[in-house]
Amino acid sequence: MIFIRQPFHLVEFSPWPLLISFSIFSIPVGLIYMVRNSNFSLLIFGVVLTAIISTMWWRDVVRESTYQGHHNFYVTKGLKIGVMLFILSEVCFFFAFFWAYFHSSLAPSVEIGAHWPPTGIYTLQAFQVPLLNTSVLLLSGVSITWTHHSIEEGDYSSSIKGLLITVLLGIYFLFLQYGEYSETMFTIADGIYGSCFFMATGFHGLHVMVGATFLFVCLLRLFFYHFNKNHHVGFLAAAWYWHFVDVVWLFLYVSIYWWGS
Numbered sequence: 481m482i483f484i485r486q487p488f489h490l491v492e493f494s495p496w497p498l499l500i501s502f503s504i505f506s507i508p509v510g511l512i513y514m515v516r517n518s519n520f521s522l523l524i525f526g527v528v529l530t531a532i533i534s535t536m537w538w539r540d541v542v543r544e545s546t547y548q549g550h551h552n553f554y555v556t557k558g559l560k561i562g563v564m565l566f567i568l569s570e571v572c573f574f575f576a577f578f579w580a581y582f583h584s585s586l587a588p589s590v591e592i593g594a595h596w597p598p599t600g601i602y603t604l605q606a607f608q609v610p611l612l613n614t615s616v617l618l619l620s621g622v623s624i625t626w627t628h629h630s631i632e633e634g635d636y637s638s639s640i641k642g643l644l645i646t647v648l649l650g651i652y653f654l655f656l657q658y659g660e661y662s663e664t665m666f667t668i669a670d671g672i673y674g675s676c677f678f679m680a681t682g683f684h685g686l687h688v689m690v691g692a693t694f695l696f697v698c699l700l701r702l703f704f705y706h707f708n709k710n711h712h713v714g715f716l717a718a719a720w721y722w723h724f725v726d727v728v729w730l731f732l733y734v735s736i737y738w739w740g741s
Contacts, residue, residue: 650692
């Protein structure tokens with residue numbers, strides 16, 4: 481028998497990818513069940529189960545990379561390519577929402593009054609809370625870049641401060657968006673405008689929540705010295721994802737809040 485040495489690490493058999501696919505699938509099903517029957521049980525079950533499985537999966541990845549040393553150059557290169565392809569799929573995801581928005585706004589039909597915004601829709605002021613949200617996310621992009629450079633320079637204290645600021649700014653953004661949703665004079669059921677607005681900004685808020693969770697995990701790992709100037713691919717993945725979230729919000733702000741109002 482001939483054994484061929486591979487330049488990459490073949491991960492051990494793991495139950496987490498299969499299990500988390502079912503738990504994530506239960507979240508949208510639970511959301512629909514909640515809307516139709518006012519029952520939160522399946523949605524809460526899906527969210528809690530996803531959080532538990534993610535924790536277990538991240539634990540295994542941390543063990544492989546930090547303690548077992550399996551993430552060599554070839555493995556990290558493959559992980560970076562995987563993150564890039566994942567972000568590309570997210571670009572396509574948001575592209576669908578922008579397509580629906582511009583398809584309806586550039587040629588508004590008579591059913592919505594033949595103009596945009598539709599008749600009866602009172603839009604949010606672009607230069608109030610949305611502008612503050614934009615400033616918060618842009619500032620978080622600066623702070624996470626500061627963290628990245630601090631890690632590469634071996635400045636442990638500055639990297640902790642920069643990443644903590646980024647996480648707090650992400651939480652503040654979600655707080656502002658929740659307040660914004662509470663003040664809107666339209667709902668997701670108010671025609672094409674309400675559907676596009678809440679689907680696009682709502683999913684972006686969900687991505688901010690996920691990105692802030694990624695960064696919080698990186699903050700814990702940074703606190704326990706899991707990252708150094710030569711090995712921080714986990715942080716890079718979270719930072720790239722956060723920059724993607726920033727760029728998407730800029731397009732959302734310009735197209736929906738400013739131009740669309």
